[in-house]
Structure formats: C-alpha cells, structure tokens
Amino acid sequence: QVQVVESGGGLVQPGGSLRLSCAASGFTFSRYWIYWFRQAPGKEREFVAAINWNDGNINYADSVKGRFSVSRDNVKSTVDLQMNSLKPEDTAIYYCAADKSPVYRPGNLRSYAYWGQGTQVTVSS
Numbered sequence: 001q002v003q004v005v006e007s008g009g010g011l012v013q014p015g016g017s018l019r020l021s022c023a024a025s026g027f028t029f030s031r032y033w034i035y036w037f038r039q040a041p042g043k044e045r046e047f048v049a050a051i052n053w054n055d056g057n058i059n060y061a062d063s064v065k066g067r068f069s070v071s072r073d074n075v076k077s078t079v080d081l082q083m084n085s086l087k088p089e090d091t092a093i094y095y096c097a098a099d100k101s102p103v104y105r106p107g108n109l110r111s112y113a114y115w116g117q118g119t120q121v122t123v124s125s
Contacts (some may be wrong), residue, residue: 001025002114006096009119012086018121020081022096026112029072032113033099034079035106036070038092038121047106051079059104062092062117071075086123091101 008020022034036048049070050059058070068084083090097112099105 003097004096004114004116006094006116006119007040010119011122011124013125014086014088014123016086017082017084018086020083020094020096020119020121022037022081024077024098027098027114029077029098030078031100031102032048033101033104033111034072035099036079037082037097037109038090038093039095040089040092040119043092045109048094048107049081050077050104052102052104053079055109057104061108065081083121086121088123091123092119092121094121 001024005023012018031054033050033052035050037045038048039045047061049069067085071080093117097117098114099112
C-alpha cells in the first residue's frame with residue numbers, strides 16, 4: 001500500500017522535546033517535497049516545515065523557527081521533525097505529506113500526492 005506514516009507523537013511538558021518521523025511505504029521520497037503540517041482543534045491545518053529530499057532545501061513557519069528542525073535520514077528513508085522548547089500552543093495533530101512537484105508550494109495542500117493519518121502531540125503540564 002502506498003502511503004506515508006507518521007510516528008513519534010505523545011504527551012510532553014512545556015519546554016520539552018519530541019521527535020516525529022515520517023516514512024514512505026510503497027514508494028521513495030526521491031524527488032519529493034515532504035511537508036509537515038499541524039491542525040489544532042477548531043483551527044485550520046497550518047504549515048510547519050518542509051524539506052526537499054533531493055537538494056535538502058528547507059523552509060519553516062515563523063512560529064517554529066529556532067525551535068523545530070526538519071531533516072532527512074537517508075539510511076532509514078525518513079523525514080524527521082525535531083521539536084524543542086515545546087509550548088502548549090504547539091498542541092495539535094501533526095501530519096506528514098509528500099508532494100511530487102519540484103516547486104515549493106506549501107499552500108497547495110489538495111495537490112499533494114500522499115498524506116499520513118497524523119500523530120497527536122500534546123504539550124501540557
């Protein structure tokens with residue numbers, strides 16, 4: 001089955017860290033842009049970070065710059081999102097998506113080839 005699968009969510013205290021992972025199943029990330037989005041209850045899905053698997057170009061939302069870091073693991077064939085200094089407002093379901101377009105386009109959610117089911121991140125004391 002062709003899909004992307006997220007893992008690594010959980011409950012963490014404010015100021016803590018979590019690492020999310022996104023894996024491709026049935027295909028490879030080569031030539032894809034891989035995006036991380038999040039959606040909090042009652043809010044729209046918002047862009048978090050993106051990485052181009054081939055050239056390593058990276059982009060972040062302003063709200064996570066300096067705290068989150070996205071990277072690719074060529075051995076495991078995953079895209080990881082390291083989240084540090086977490087805040088309660090980071091609480092959301094985090095989604096991974098893969099886009100075949102070579103163009104960075106964080107606003108074209110409906111055009112992405114694959115979406116994961118999401119993983120819950122809760123930041124609370």
